[in-house]
Amino acid sequence: MWLPIPPREIEGLPAGPRYHHWDGAEDFPADPADCAFYVVPYMRPPAVGQRPLSRMRSVQVVQTLSAGTDHVEPALRQLPPGVRLCNARGVHEASTAELTLTLILASLRGVPDFVRAQDKGEWRGGFRPALADKSVLIVGYGSIGAAIEDRLAPFELARVARVARSARTTERGPVHPLADLPALLPQADVVVLSTPLTDATRHLADAGFLSRMKDGALLVNVARGAVVDTEALLTELESGRLSAALDVTDPEPLPPEHPLWRAPGVLVSPHVGGPTSAFRPRAERLLTDQLSRWVNREPLRNVILTTGAAGA
Structure with a gap:
């Protein structure tokens, strides 16, 4: 078992397996060919997490500590059939939803302008948009999208609309399919993107998408x-x-000379939705649960795909 957190620091790991700590260092802690359960290093460049996969001939599970799995999926074709890819559902919802709300409020209320004014010792008052009475559209209504709506609930919004790959009904209301976006975008004051990156969502927010957003929308x-x-x-x-307001960019990291840094009306945070004090305890709980399930031959949680299966 290869873990990016030192095994001795994780309480409750099941006895029996041999655990190795690897967080992306140049040298591998053991022969990759012997690894059965690989936990991908967190917040490392995709090439780092993918590097040992071509040599992992015995691997049965690839577990990410991120909600998205796009950073490892390109290397899965190198693996034998039957390998399960699992994501970190349950780890990042709270932190990412907190940051989403922070970005919305900071952008609407002009907090970056206040900070710049404070640096100059300037008192800049005036009216700013409130979140109250706004309409919010959440594009990508999985566990993170639902957590975002949970935190928006007390803010007296006029409306929340939800979009996912397919239509369904939740306790909070209907979830619309992606096909409904053209009709929903003109109604939203704030559009939140929380969808996984797939072939279907790459450049989802293109020129046509953005042109349908109302004037002044965020x-x-x-x-x-x-x-x-x-x-x-x-x-x-x-x-x-x-x-x-962007916690993620393309390219990423954003080069110092990139025009996004200087574009008007943009707030950039450096991909910090997940790495907070809430990450470590939730990640450790996920790992102990998944590894216990694997040792006891119980169904794993959060299985995204299985290599060799149709559509994988």
């Missing part, structure tokens, strides 16, 4: 940078028609 991306067409977004930002 785009918030806590999904993956490539869900947004960066050039199309820059066009809207530079025109002043839209504003944006």
Whole structure:
């Protein structure tokens, strides 16, 4: 078992397996060919997490500590059939939802302007938009999208609309399919992207998507940078028609000379939705549960795909 957290620091790991700590170092802790359960290093470049996979001939489970799995999926074709890929559902919902709310409020209330004014010793008052009475559209209504709505609930919104791959009904109301986006976008004051990055969602927020957003609307991306067409977004930002709050960008990390840094009406945070004090205890609980299930031959949680299966 390869774990990115030192095994001795994780309480409750099942006895029996041999545990090795590897968090992306140049040297492997053991022969990758002997690894049966691989936990991908967290917040490392995709090439780091993918590097040992081509040599993992005995691997049965690949477990990410992120909600998204796009950073390892390209290397899965190197694995034998039957390997299960699991994500970290249950680990990042609270932190990502907190940051989403932070980005919305900071952008609407002009907090970045206040910080710049404070640096200059300037007192800048005036009216700012409130979140109250706004309409919010959440695009990507999985566990993170639902957690975002949970935290929006006390803010006296006019409306929350939800979009996912397919339509369904929740306790909070209907979830619309992606096909309904053209009709929903013009009604939203705030559009939150919390969808996984897939072939279907890459550049989902393209020029057509953005053009349908109402004048003055705010785009918030806590999904993956490539869900947004960066050039199309820059066009809207530079025109002043839209504003944006981005925890993820394309490219990422954002190069120092990139125009997004200087575009008007944009707030950029450096992909910090997940890495908070809430991460470690939740990640450790996930690992102890998954490894116990694997040792006891019980069904694993959060299985995204199985290599060799139809559609994988």
